[in-house]
Amino acid sequence: MIGVFGGSGFIGRNLVDRLNKTHRSFQVFSRRNVAGLHADIKIIDFERPESYREYLKRLETVVLLVSASVPSTFANDIASEVEKNVLPYSRFLRVARSTGIRHFIYVSSGGAVYGQPIASIITEEHPTNPISPYGCAKLMIEEMIRTMxxxxxxxxxxxxxxxxxxxxxxxxxxxxxxxxxxxAAISNTVLDIWGDGTSLRDYIDVRDLCDVIERCVSAEIAQNEIYNVGAGRVNSVNEIVEICAAVSGIEIKKSYIESKSFLVKDVRLSIDKMVRDLGWRPKFDVQSSIKAQFAHTFAVTSG
Structure with a gap:
């Protein structure tokens, strides 16, 4: 059975949709219940192993999506990042050692762990030099999983x-x-943009990411491997905001503010290794992805 930890979050809810379609046997673990999630949810506290220890005995594969932060949460506070993210993972891994779990799939960061690029295209061999507590914590968790x-x-x-x-x-x-x-478009509020909006990022449809996760559950070639997962193309922040405005049909008010020290300027990920090993390619382009997200967001807002 697959255990999805963090199954009520953004990626987790989409992964549940994917696993239901592919008829996988899985169990969701989360700190909260979510209406409309078509899965059996076990309510746990990831920081407290006693809340989930017994459940681990039935699992063979776990997908780890738990995160207590986004890049800006503990921007200047590495101690809080370690306390809220790294230590809970260390306790989880220690408990998991005495169970029947045989495979871990951890969703890390394709930008934060690398830091400022020293090459135009970032492969998995690129040095990992995070410049933020968020990226540092992601890399520490990666290393704990790999080392153990x-x-x-x-x-x-x-x-x-x-x-x-x-x-x-x-x-x-x-x-x-x-x-x-x-x-910002729907609520007619101002969107804050850090920097001048020219930073380049790779935006992947979450459905493509969930496709990769589901494939890695049973693909032996993916075992003990690290993969970049992205769309394989980049857009500037300004371009993305323009697409959002076009899709919503609403002009988005923007305010450009000083960039943050923890932000990497440009991130171009190579996905060649994933394509080669798993025969996977992203199905969705950024415009269709944003259309799907807008339709869902508008339905929730208006409903």
Missing amino acids: SAEGEWTYTILRASNPIGPYQSPEKGQGLVARALD
Whole structure:
């Protein structure tokens, strides 16, 4: 059975939709219940192993989506990032060692762990030099999973995802530019843009990301591997905001403010390794992804 930890979040809810369609046997673990989530949910506290220890015995594969932060949450506070993210993962892995879990799939960051690029295209061999507490924590969790797997008790797949976009993304939680831009359009509020809007990012449809996660559950070639996962193309922040305005039919008011020190300027991920090993290619372009996200956001807002 697959255990999805963080299954009520943005990526998790989309993954549940995917697993239901492919008829996988899975169990969702979350700190809260969510209406409309078509899955059996076990309410746990990821910081407290006693709340989930017994459940682990039935799992063979776990998908780890739990995160207590986005890049800006603990921007200048590495201690809080470690306390809220790294330590809970260390306790989870320690407990998991005495169970039947054989494979871990961890969704990391395809930008924050690398830091400022030293190459025009970032492959998985690019040095990891995070410039933010968020990226540092992601890399620490990656290393814990990799190091503990060296004892032979489990395999892992680490997915360094670019910027996922799609249904269930929450602007209130700071979950990405598209969510904030569409919210600004619908609510007629001002969108704050850090810097001049020329920074380049790879935006992947969350459905494509969930396709990758589901494939990695059973693909032996993906075991003990690290993969970049993205759309394989980039757009500037300004371009994305323009697409959001065009899709919504509403002019978005913008305010350009000083960039943040924890932000990487441009991120171009190579997805060649994923394409080669799993025969996977993204199905959705950024415009169709934003259309789907707007339709979902508008339905929720108006409903």
